[in-house]
Amino acid sequence: MTRKMHRLLPALLLTLVAGAGTARAATREFTFTAAATRWEIAPGRVVAAYAYNGTLPGPEIHVREGDLLRITLVNRLPEPTTIHWHGIPVPNGMDGVPGVTAPAVQSGGTFTYEFLAPGPGTYWYHPHHDSAAQIARGLYGLLIVDPPEGSRTWDLEVPLVIGEFGAASMMGSSGMGGMGSGMTSGLTSGMMASTLLINGKTAPAVPEVRVKRGKKVLFRMVNTGNMVHPMHVHGLHWDVLATDGFDVPTPYRKDTLPLNAGERFDASLLADNPGRWLVHCHNLQHVGEAAGSMTGLVFELVVE
Ligand SMILES: [Cu+2]
Incomplete structure (x- = not known):
């Protein structure tokens, strides 16, 4: 065994051990484009809204516990915004709170949020910049961590x-x-x-x-x-x-x-x-x- 292999061995073992515990974890990448849109809340009733990817609510994401989520926010709004991952214990810099964790994403800018999916359950996401107004215009969506395969008890x-x-x-x-x-x-x-x-x-x-x-x-x-x-x-x-x-x-x-x-x-x-x-x-x-x-x-x- 060479000296180089000796140096790499602990890291290799660590990777194998970590891999065994999260054998089915995956990297999941999404892009959320926040933009002004017209949204039909009832037939013939169209309102001026803000939306992620043109839908209200925004995309419903389904992931598994331990998945690495990489979600890129593209800000096409005429104002700054962020995404806060409600209920998820993300690393501090991923929490989307301007002035506390990370600056707001300016109009025309992008930011990639990266964090691990928590335990199975219902979570949601929304801006934490001018929150009341931006959420009221339609910026919110569900993030669902599905239970392990085969454990569902509903139809x-x-x-x-x-x-x-x-x-x-x-x-x-x-x-x-x-x-x-x-x-x-x-x-x-x-x-x-x-x-x-x-x-x-x-x-x-x-x-x-x-x-x-x-x-x-x-x-x-x-x-x-x-x-x-x-x-x-x-x-x-x-x-x-x-x-x-x-x-x-x-x-x-x-x-x-x-x-x-x-x-x-x-x-x-x-x-x-x-x-x-x-x-x-x-x-x-x-x-x-x-x-x-x-x-x-x-x-x-x-x-x-
Ligand atoms: Cu009510």
């Missing part, structure tokens, strides 16, 4: 990302356009409801969820807004499995699950009661009725 997975579109403008922030005439008609519950989004749509444009009787559905719920949204399901129950990315010690049942600002829940639902059921925010100012259909934070769950 269908449904994201439930709540957004308060344009909420910052109601509080006096500038630059929110495209909300339509509703913005000038006063703070009525109907107007409020028209700005609240589930997965980028407002009811009645939120698609129904269809599930076969006896199947289990996992809802990955995230409240990206600033208000509490008590999500209520008719005819069935939520089984709370995890909150903020942590499994709860003992799953518990709820039929109304309050999502605080920034909070997230993994709640499964056993579709054991056939019919067409309502799922809605039970802050009833967040749902409304227009022309006989419900608006705002509401959708239908069909058990076949």
Whole structure:
């Protein structure tokens, strides 16, 4: 054995040992381009939004625990921005907080975030620069660390990302356009409801969820807004499995699950009661009725 090999051997062994523990870990590379876009929150209702890769919410990323994530932010917004990885213990410089961890990414600039995927669970990402306004314009998305292969105990997975579109403008922030005439008609519950989004749509444009009787559905719920949204399901129950990315010690049942600002829940639902059921925010100012259909934070769950 040469002297060079002697020097390399410990490093080689370390690599093999480390490799054995994370045999299935992979390097996962993504590009998120933040840009202004027009977004249809309901048929014919187009708003001026900010979005990652032109979608609202942004791309839903699925990775495995231990994967090395390399996510490049391309800033095509007319202002600086960052991405903060909510709930993920990233290295300090990757946390996306200007003035604390790393400078904001200027308009036209790029930055590559690099960190390891944490344990299985529901996480989300959003800017931490002018956060209230940029999140209210649509910059947010889900980052899901999937459980190990074969350990899933649900049949269908449904994201439930709540957004308060344009909420910052109601509080006096500038630059929110495209909300339509509703913005000038006063703070009525109907107007409020028209700005609240589930997965980028407002009811009645939120698609129904269809599930076969006896199947289990996992809802990955995230409240990206600033208000509490008590999500209520008719005819069935939520089984709370995890909150903020942590499994709860003992799953518990709820039929109304309050999502605080920034909070997230993994709640499964056993579709054991056939019919067409309502799922809605039970802050009833967040749902409304227009022309006989419900608006705002509401959708239908069909058990076949
Ligand atoms: Cu609500």
